Amino acid sequence: MKKFYVTTAIYYPNDIPHIGHAYTTIAVDILARWHKLKGEKVRFLTGTDDHGKKIEEIAKKHGQAPKEFTDRLIPKFKDAWKKLNIKYDRFIRTTDSDHEKLVQEVLTKVNKKGDIYLGKYEGYYCTGCEAYYTEKDLINNCCPIHKKPVEKLREPSYFFRLSKYQKKLLELYKRNPNFILPKFRQQEIINRVKEELYDLSISRTDFDWGIPIPFDKKHVTYVWFDALLNYITGADGFWPADVHLIGKDIIWFHTVIWPAILLSAGYKLPKSVFAHGWWTFNQEKISKSRGKVININELISIAGVDSARYFLFRETPFGEDGDFSEQALIERHNNELANKFGNLISRVSALAEKYAIEKTKNNLIKKLKLKEIEKHFENYEFDKALNLIFEFIDRCNEYVQGNKIWEASCLDRGKKLYELADSIKAISILLSPFMPETCEKIAKIFHFKISFSEIHKPLKIEKIKKAEILFKKI
Numbered sequence: 001m002k003k004f005y006v007t008t009a010i011y012y013p014n015d016i017p018h019i020g021h022a023y024t025t026i027a028v029d030i031l032a033r034w035h036k037l038k039g040e041k042v043r044f045l046t047g048t049d050d051h052g053k054k055i056e057e058i059a060k061k062h063g064q065a066p067k068e069f070t071d072r073l074i075p076k077f078k079d080a081w082k083k084l085n086i087k088y089d090r091f092i093r094t095t096d097s098d099h100e101k102l103v104q105e106v107l108t109k110v111n112k113k114g115d116i117y118l119g120k121y122e123g124y125y126c127t128g129c130e131a132y133y134t135e136k137d138l139i140n141n142c143c144p145i146h147k148k149p150v151e152k153l154r155e156p157s158y159f160f161r162l163s164k165y166q167k168k169l170l171e172l173y174k175r176n177p178n179f180i181l182p183k184f185r186q187q188e189i190i191n192r193v194k195e196e197l198y199d200l201s202i203s204r205t206d207f208d209w210g211i212p213i214p215f216d217k218k219h220v221t222y223v224w225f226d227a228l229l230n231y232i233t234g235a236d237g238f239w240p241a242d243v244h245l246i247g248k249d250i251i252w253f254h255t256v257i258w259p260a261i262l263l264s265a266g267y268k269l270p271k272s273v274f275a276h277g278w279w280t281f282n283q284e285k286i287s288k289s290r291g292k293v294i295n296i297n298e299l300i301s302i303a304g305v306d307s308a309r310y311f312l313f314r315e316t317p318f319g320e321d322g323d324f325s326e327q328a329l330i331e332r333h334n335n336e337l338a339n340k341f342g343n344l345i346s347r348v349s350a351l352a353e354k355y356a357i358e359k360t361k362n363n364l365i366k367k368l369k370l371k372e373i374e375k376h377f378e379n380y381e382f383d384k385a386l387n388l389i390f391e392f393i394d395r396c397n398e399y400v401q402g403n404k405i406w407e408a409s410c411l412d413r414g415k416k417l418y419e420l421a422d423s424i425k426a427i428s429i430l431l432s433p434f435m436p437e438t439c440e441k442i443a444k445i446f447h448f449k450i451s452f453s454e455i456h457k458p459l460k461i462e463k464i465k466k467a468e469i470l471f472k473k474i
């Protein structure tokens with residue numbers, strides 16, 4: 001059986017999850033469901049990145065210990081994923097004991113190999129990014145991403161010999177042109193790696209909310225050396241990952257630092273890393289400080305779970321930035337889901353309840369561009385897959401309308417209804433990764449199983465009942 005292992009970035013549990021976290025997590029859910037449809041053995045890993053200075057500081061503000069603080073936030077993440085109908089296999093936390101053990105083992109291994117040394121870190125640190133910057137990265141002495149002042153650090157630190165892996169990384173990008181996806185993001189990374197790679201500071205002594213370095217307990221490692229390794233801890237025999245889905249802001253860590261750690265520790269490399277774009281809200285950056293955050297309850301309350309899941313992947317090509325607006329979501333819900341998809345299901349199910357359906361060859365389905373749709377799924381082109389599925393929904397609606405099925409002769413009507421019902425089966429199976437709840441309802445009405453191979457099997461004729469309204473217009 002073919003295996004498929006896919007992961008989300010693990011999120012900082014410093015607040016409740018918002019649309020940015022939901023975006024990666026739904027994308028992974030769509031991919032996982034797609035590969036399950038295809039009969040593959042799938043592993044889907046998500047979780048939280050509990051350590052680091054940022055969490056420690058926020059916990060302190062709340063008068064809590066970091067563990068206590070994060071323990072209270074984790075249920076909010078789990079609850080959000082449940083509401084969004086996300087089916088992961090493991091929710092990992094970097095504080096899980098198997099993970100802490102693995103990180104220490106890897107540190108020991110990499111140290112023995114001579115890839116870790118004690119040095120002195122002198123430079124700048126942004127707690128928002130949990131990352132180091134050099135003077136030339138800064139803009140007006142501020143972090144280029146958070147635009148906030150950075151901390152000047154001068155302290156002993158263990159370093160990972162990232163510089164040693166420059167050549168191997170460049171070879172990797174050449175050998176595997178799908179390692180960094182989308183392709184338009186490759187060149188920037190390659191250029192930066194070619195220019196110069198600095199060794200990476202991986203430990204600190206001025207706080208302790210991290211994993212103790214096994215060979216020097218005064219130091220803790222946290223965030224990147226710690227967090228990235230979650231993908232190995234949670235693999236459960238599925239390593240190497242087929243794809244890590246992440247946001248574009250953390251592409252450097254996943255396509256440079258991560259493969260270097262794996263090369264040093266002697267693990268296989270993931271097959272690819274796909275970086276998606278960022279959402280803005282009414283053209284403004286989503287930011288907590290300015291009050292522009294869309295949390296999961298808000299997202300769902302606009303038009304329901306399936307419409308939200310659909311919208312995020314129809315509105316913008318995956319990989320590019322998108323702008324979220326309530327109006328745009330409502331328009332797609334009304335025009336595409338209620339008027340087109342919902343209407344097709346309701347008309348065909350109503351006719352099939354009233355008139356007998358007659359088994360025949362489905363010629364209508366020739367208009368479904370199945371091979372192209374599969375290709376789009378494989379290439380993470382979710383918007384294009386959806387476009388083609390909805391093109392076919394249009395053809396089906398025209399078929400109902402143009403043929404005036406209700407006026408046709410009994411036999412002819414029965415056959416046309418069969419073609420439509422069988423086409424609805426294909427449509428719903430293909431849409432099920434995006435809208436699982438709705439598609440399961442349709443599967444019950446038309447009596448089919450949600451599995452890719454069912455697309456090619458003729459629909460069994462059983463009594464069909466008129467569907468309830470699937471998408472109420474707003």
Ligand code: MSP
Pocket residue numbers: 008009010011012019020021023024049227228246247248249250277278279280286
């Ligand atoms: N903990 C690290 C990741 C470690 S992975 C080994 C981290 N966490 S985060 O909580 O800050 O961000 C997690 C993810 O959310 C990132 O992939 C980021 O791109 C994504 N998003 C945060 N805001 C976003 C938007 N506004 N839009 C889309 N995704 C964004 O980084």
